[in-house]
Amino acid sequence: MIEIAWENFTPWSALAGGIIIGLSAAGFILLNGRIAGISGILGGLLVPQKRDVLWRIAFLAGMLAAPLLWMMTAELPAIEIKASYPVLMVAGLLVGIGTRYGSGCTSGHGVCGLSRLSPRSLVATLTFMVAGFVTVFIIRHLMTGA
Amino acid sequence: MKFNLASFGAGLLFGFGLLVSGMANPEKVLGFLDIAGQWDPSLALVMGGAILVGLFAFTVAKKRTISFLGFDMRLPASGRLDKRLVVGSLVFGAGWGLAGFCPGPGLVALGAGKSGALVFVAAMVAGMGLFEVIEKHRATK
Numbered sequence: 548m549i550e551i552a553w554e555n556f557t558p559w560s561a562l563a564g565g566i567i568i569g570l571s572a573a574g575f576i577l578l579n580g581r582i583a584g585i586s587g588i589l590g591g592l593l594v595p596q597k598r599d600v601l602w603r604i605a606f607l608a609g610m611l612a613a614p615l616l617w618m619m620t621a622e623l624p625a626i627e628i629k630a631s632y633p634v635l636m637v638a639g640l641l642v643g644i645g646t647r648y649g650s651g652c653t654s655g656h657g658v659c660g661l662s663r664l665s666p667r668s669l670v671a672t673l674t675f676m677v678a679g680f681v682t683v684f685i686i687r688h689l690m691t692g693a
Numbered sequence: 694m695k696f697n698l699a700s701f702g703a704g705l706l707f708g709f710g711l712l713v714s715g716m717a718n719p720e721k722v723l724g725f726l727d728i729a730g731q732w733d734p735s736l737a738l739v740m741g742g743a744i745l746v747g748l749f750a751f752t753v754a755k756k757r758t759i760s761f762l763g764f765d766m767r768l769p770a771s772g773r774l775d776k777r778l779v780v781g782s783l784v785f786g787a788g789w790g791l792a793g794f795c796p797g798p799g800l801v802a803l804g805a806g807k808s809g810a811l812v813f814v815a816a817m818v819a820g821m822g823l824f825e826v827i828e829k830h831r832a833t834k
Binding site (some may be wrong): 549550551552555556557558560561562563564565566567568569570571572573575576577578579580581582583585586588589590592593594601602604605606607608609610611612613614615616617618623624625626627628629630634635636637638639640641642643644645646647648649650652653654656657658659660661662663664665666667670671672674675676677678679680681682683684686687688 | 694696697698699700701702703704705706707708709710711712714715716717718719720721723724726727728729730731732733734735736738739740741742743744745746747748749750751753754755759760761762764765766767768769772773774777778779781782783784785786787788789790791792793794795796797799800801802803804805806807809811812813814815816817818819820821822823825826831
């Protein structure tokens with residue numbers, strides 16, 4: 548059976564943060580007519596098209612600025628990175644190549660795709676979720692022998 | 694100009710959302726992906742909250758051809774379920790489970806000045822570049 552870690556579970560901040568993310572995606576599609584898919588926005592910069600570069604940089608700059616603005620008024624929430632540099636490197640490579648082949652990540656498929664009831668995004672989301680579950684299971688429960 | 698400004702605003706809001714939700718923290722994400730351990734369901738509520746808002750927005754968006762700022766509405770054409778989608782998502786999910794980072798949180802953690810996030814994002818951009826190289830190679834063959 549699944550054991551819930553009640554002491555780690557943060558339902559209200561999760562829901563509030565989710566609603567903010569939803570508002571971002573909503574604002575982006577309604578104002579600019581684009582999907583707020585981070586991997587696509589970033590990946591598109593590698594093959595720059597005319598008149599298609601600045602808005603991508605602006606979006607990414609907004610994401611990078613968020614923690615900086617936050618730090619000006621409040622203490623930043625915990626960001627714990629326990630993976631080693633080599634593991635982060637492999638993880639980054641897999642995430643980079645995988646999201647481009649799969650045409651999206653947690654934002655484009657998971658948030659926007661599911662919101663517009665796209666079967667393709669549902670398949671993608673279920674697939675990367677299961678792959679994530681399996682990977683963590685292997686690392687945390689098989690490789691350590693715990 | 695207003696297009697870029699709205700893009701910046703959306704990115705900023707997205708970043709705040711990731712921080713508020715705790716999803717900028719890889720340990721929190723791994724707590725969700727670890728269903729066989731002490732499971733933290735928070736990520737499901739983040740997705741739920743985002744999709745709740747998104748459902749309304751995309752219902753409106755689907756009925757329009759022009760956005761509220763006057764730009765063309767670019768909704769993805771309902772594509773096929775192909776091997777690329779599934780294999781790509783499998784590879785992405787494996788990378789996600791390895792470190793607890795997906796693209797958005799990686800960028801936010803980088804903005805927060807975390808060196809590990811810099812390594813992750815640099816490798817991610819390299820991976821995306823590798824994709825472009827492979828695609829180009831395949832197209833010319």
